[in-house]
Amino acid sequence: MQNVSLVYDVVVIGAGPVGENVADRAHTTGLSTVIVEGELVGGECSYWACEPSKALLRPVVARADARRVPGLRQAVQGPLDVAAVLAHRDAMSGHWQDEDQVEWLKQEDVNLIRGHGRLDGPKQVTVQTHDGERIRLSARHAVALCTGTSAVLPDLQGLAEVRPWTSREATSAHEVPGRLAVVGGGVVAIEMATAWQALGSRVTLLVREDGLLHRMEPFAGEMVAQSLREAGVDVRFETKVTSVARAGGELRIELADGGELTSDEILFAIGRAPRTSDVGLETVGLTPGDWLTVDDTCQVTAVDGGWLYAVGDVNHRALLTHQGKYQARIAGAVIGARAKGEPLDDSWWGAHVATADSVAVPQVVFTDPEVASVGLTTREAERTRRRVDVVDYDIGQVAGAVQFAEDYRGKARVLIDTDRGTVAGATFVGPGVGELLHSATIAVVGEVPIDRLWHAVPAFPTISEVWLRLLETYRT
Template structure:
């Protein structure tokens, strides 16, 4: 007999949890289906463990830059302690706490692999081979996330490469690590393992962090080299093989062979939709799910199917997925309870920030924090932006906070409207500058008003004053 409920959520990562929680808080009966661990990729194999691995080496480097503190740092990094701390933050890959939280808020957890079986139906296959059929009275939400993409390099898939999962859960640090990919995962894991003592070599098809302002990728490439890493830009291996001794052999264009203990593939993501039953509702298995701003799947009759998080390909970031989840959960509840979906307080039922106000932090050496449009993206969208850039060394607080390379900041401004549409910061601890920029962009705060948001002295946030000075005083000619 089928189990009926108001809402079925497939995927119990942070995104699925937020959809379920919002709908449950509104009074709906909710069942969530998870085939692995409650808490998902972010909690166990991505954001949490990666940032934990990065933090200890970064804290040590920060202390070593500041006289007085530098003299107090006399020992080497304790790699085993770093790995133990990582294990603690991922609860030793136990989801007991996550499952208990679901129960505490009244969300039923069904463990197993969930697949759509037509409109509002989900069949869950359990580990013992038995199945449970769930039927939703109102909606199904897909929050299954994404997997690491495998590029078409001869022999790579057969060489047992690391993906982000293996890199964040490794029990030991390899002596020699090759990283294929110059995006966020590639540079963060290269930074982490170089900081943990590995000999790291990065291969990027183009530059690093190609979707960001060019100076950000240049700074990170320099930072990796300062950590002892070798960075090959515009280079992709022709072939990868693992020999009988377990070594990984990379053959470069031209025939040169390089040997490593492990190779990490970090060249993008692919949707986790190939075995989800999408064909039973008219969608294509293995493809991203196209949704509107209320996260309702396009191409499916009715408004009963939603998709949130990575699987939508809108913004592959946990915080954006959770933002989408809040909107989707509220919209699902509104429809189920007969309330107007477009009459939510603050427009909470739509995820409009996905388009031009997505904040992102790369925890490399140095950090990169960005939100909104880059200069090139703004021009490609038909705008003629005005751009200002300043060095963080123009700010007294930067020198007090940390010695060494100061970094750089850039604003992209829609001059016609007089509002910020993009911001990028590069330097130590610049992640903490990002929310102010996000608020300025989302709130469309006029440049003239930003002059009255006075930054405290002596903080790094005083960079905002320097940026405004570079832009020009209120009412001054451009």
């Protein structure tokens, strides 16, 4: 085995979108940067999450939208072309090859080492490469852990022999299972239930809680559940799986209420865990397997010396790709500034990151109907004792919605901070509402006074006119 020692200004472990952005931003400040990756460059989002899942969902949602348009409805009554959908998914995932991403790193002059990277003391990283080489990396200024998360599986005896699906299998499967059991009530569970039901599976959704999307406004989960049932999904609430066994290729699923279910595949979408169990945390006084607590610049607070950063999902601030990339841009720039001894403007670096990761996190759930939300929910406002007025409006009453789809079903809710006179949160449910989200995010982040929002005139006839109707409802 050959041992090699290399020195860089910044060492990044994990070449997903977050790690790529940290490395790129640090390099643009003039620092030498290397990134370590044991799988595919581009990470979970590119190959097993955001991109393949949306490639599966787009034809499902587009067909649903088309079926609501008079004159087009009859032309789209047939089934989806499964082979074409899966081929498009494969193309969007780069056929699980990362040459394009590797080429981008080369163009940005960021070095890549393939292998498993582990911390080995302060500012030290050891890489075991795929060909047996051992490389020791020393960082002059910073090490950034961008290792993301992995799917959580329940502690059920014999589960490994069953070969359950996680989000990876759900987004990369090449055959449609005749019957699919989906365990979970969050975003991954309902998006995959939506996709595979439309592709031909008989889907049963097993939800331990009493509703879907429990972190969002209750009406969002209720409307999605109604739509799933109308599409043919068997949605069961307050249901717990107690055992799973495979016999003759068929899955037998036992439930806590004594019931039994048979299926061909089972997907567990019950949560995420940090990929920190084997990255050498113990060598710097941290506990393997833990989430990593960071400050507003993504610097790990429990490690002295200010050299260790944890960026993206691994710090548990906001488990979304766009938020991780946002953190990465900040962290990379901060690392560069600190390396040069440049002062940080706390009013920008600190407050801006905290705002984006706590009170203004935008999210879209790509189901039918779509769900889009940002900022506080009513439950969060109650929990934090924030005084808000709740304003609801039926999006189907907006002229633009009627143009979008016949019998449009949707709902909008905004929370108005009564002390500041600004929008504190917004939730939209309905076809096409994802395009409303950025305007809501700007309103929340910018703390735009309600009196100024009256002068942001929505074009007619678009769904954005719901903003005007919400303001009118608030004033009456």
